[in-house]
Amino acid sequence: MAKMGFAPMLSVAMLLIGTLAAFPAEVRSIGVCYGVIADNLPPASEVVQLYRSKGIDLMRIYFPRSDILQAVSGTNIGLIMDVGNENLEQFASNFSVAAGWVKDNIQANPGVSFRYIAVGNEVQDSHTANILPAMRNVNTALTAAGLNNIKVSTSVRFDVITDSFPPSNGKFRDAYMTAIAKFLATTGAPLLANVYPYFAYKDDQKNIPLNYATFQPGTTVTDNGNGLTYTSLFDAMVDSIYAALEKAGTPGVSVVVSESGWPSAGGAVGASPRNAQAYNQGLINHVRGGTPKKPRALETYIFAMFDENKKDGDEIEKHFGLFSPNKSPSYSISF
Numbered sequence: 307m308a309k310m311g312f313a314p315m316l317s318v319a320m321l322l323i324g325t326l327a328a329f330p331a332e333v334r335s336i337g338v339c340y341g342v343i344a345d346n347l348p349p350a351s352e353v354v355q356l357y358r359s360k361g362i363d364l365m366r367i368y369f370p371r372s373d374i375l376q377a378v379s380g381t382n383i384g385l386i387m388d389v390g391n392e393n394l395e396q397f398a399s400n401f402s403v404a405a406g407w408v409k410d411n412i413q414a415n416p417g418v419s420f421r422y423i424a425v426g427n428e429v430q431d432s433h434t435a436n437i438l439p440a441m442r443n444v445n446t447a448l449t450a451a452g453l454n455n456i457k458v459s460t461s462v463r464f465d466v467i468t469d470s471f472p473p474s475n476g477k478f479r480d481a482y483m484t485a486i487a488k489f490l491a492t493t494g495a496p497l498l499a500n501v502y503p504y505f506a507y508k509d510d511q512k513n514i515p516l517n518y519a520t521f522q523p524g525t526t527v528t529d530n531g532n533g534l535t536y537t538s539l540f541d542a543m544v545d546s547i548y549a550a551l552e553k554a555g556t557p558g559v560s561v562v563v564s565e566s567g568w569p570s571a572g573g574a575v576g577a578s579p580r581n582a583q584a585y586n587q588g589l590i591n592h593v594r595g596g597t598p599k600k601p602r603a604l605e606t607y608i609f610a611m612f613d614e615n616k617k618d619g620d621e622i623e624k625h626f627g628l629f630s631p632n633k634s635p636s637y638s639i640s641f
């Protein structure tokens with residue numbers, strides 16, 4: 307760097323500007339989920355300011371909230387917004403309900419850069435039958451409103467995949483996922499997937515080394531099915547989703563990681579600031595280059611912006627935040 311003169315720097319800068327102009331969407335790879343199950347978070351305007359000051363230009367929210375939508379309006383923050391699971395049955399059975407939601411929350415906010423609508427998050431059991439009809443109705447409503455640049459998908463748990471090891475063996479567990487994948491292939495939308503190496507590690511420490519789960523060197527796995535070599539569990543998990551999409555006959559559907567993260571506290575194995583920092587910083591640095599199977603930027607949303615003190619379940623669920631509610635970082639991290 308010290309030896310580099312002005313002219314080469316200028317041409318590098320021009321090259322970068324040219325690249326940015328040609329592929330504006332491709333350079334975005336890291337977003338952060340803005341979960342709000344807490345009673346001590348800062349106002350939305352301050353949260354959006356924190357995103358901007360850290361250079362985080364992608365956000366996921368789990369339901370439409372007018373103060374958040376107002377605060378991101380006019381910024382260049384790209385948004386995933388969910389249709390809450392509790393709405394799916396109505397959205398599936400009644401087109402006007404889906405169209406009303408699109409009108410009230412999307413058409414009413416023309417200054418917001420919506421990217422994807424996640425119709426349901428980790429929907430399970432018999433409710434999975436509502437996902438595709440609800441997605442169709444939201445998609446039809448968006449198209450009718452001239453907004454078919456906003457892609458409709460659903461956010462799935464990793465366990466929609468079975469036989470995920472080695473990655474090339476990955477396939478969908480249930481037929482409803484094949485039907486969803488085929489719909490995504492027709493609309494050009496990605497599959498949104500929540501991918502947590504943490505839980506895989508926590509449940510199987512005998513077979514999963516901590517370094518492999520946290521982007522540290524030391525473990526290499528070769529997949530004889532695709533000839534590729536893996537150095538992180540995250541890559542292996544994502545590529546098993548790509549393998550499942552291929553087996554479903556939809557190799558053109560891409561994956562967006564709609565949640566990933568690591569707890570910094572909560573008493574469970576591996577939950578520490580050190581491991582959370584290694585994982586999340588590793589994730590940020592890693593996804594720009596994608597996975598062995600798809601070596602290009604992988605759009606990924608870290609879960610989550612804040613520790614959430616009202617979350618149900620195990621204590622670790624409250625400690626996934628990159629920041630505490632007073633906006634101080636949980637550990638040092640750069641975007």
Ligand SMILES: *[C@@H]1O[C@H](CO)[C@@H](O)[C@H](O)[C@H]1NC(C)=O
Nearest residue numbers: 396399400401402403404406
């Ligand atoms: C569908 O939803 C609309 C708007 O909420 C409502 O007016 C209508 O009665 C519903 N139709 C049925 C069949 O439930």
